[in-house]
Amino acid sequence: MTMHRLAFIDASRSIRASMGFAGANERQIDALLWQPSTATPWPLVIYCHGTDGTADNAIWLAETLLEAGYLVLAPYFPLTSRAALTGIAGPDISDAGEQVNDVRFLIERLLADPIWGAQIDAKRIGSAPGKGYGRTLALLASLFFMWGFITVINNTLLPHLRSVFDLNYTQTTLIESVWFIAYAVGLPD
């Protein structure tokens, strides 16, 4: 895999003055482009970093995509990345709406490029959001908690069922084993 540093300039749009940046009439967007070692044409994925992120803050995602044969373009958004050319002191979230146009501009420019354009599969272009996985993990952890809880609470249910129903031996065994029968039915491919 090869990494390229590119600068794209959109003369039709500007960068407003914000967070210590004086403003610019042209919108320059620096970006990293990773090139896979597979045969062309490559499908393209734009990695869009989150607030106060950087183009390479999810390098693991880029590497995974590269191995799968994707061309990965990761811009530094001018007003939401402190690593961008603007040198802002902090992210300005109000610029987030402009990022949609940034991505559109980058795709158009890359497809129009004499070298890159010919190597991109124009029908397979997508984007990957850059966000932390902390919340997802927290949610999954609570899911695992609940699942452990339910598995054990099932066993404590049995004495109660015995007091309500007049269970024979087969039924008692069935209640204990129905959980594992479901696993046997549900798990196989």
Added chain:
Amino acid sequence: MPSAFLIERVGYKKAIIIGLLIMAAGSIGMVPAARMPSCEVTLVALFVIACGIALLQVAANPYVAVIGPPETSQSRLTLVQAFNSMGTFFAP
């Protein structure tokens, strides 16, 4: 109900949601079982809940592994399994 087939078709996230919905359906089934009360309905409801859990188990584990950097997937799995054990500890 082949869980792996379902996950392949709809993806991890939707499979987890479907698993949770199946569990919810089973839990709702417990209400008429307790009202009647009927041993068979209880059994069926338990079976439905367990089916949902089985689907969750197949979908949630690999999902935890792939949501972040591959190098730290082991620590993420250990973390959620710790929560799983915590659930089994607090339940009784």
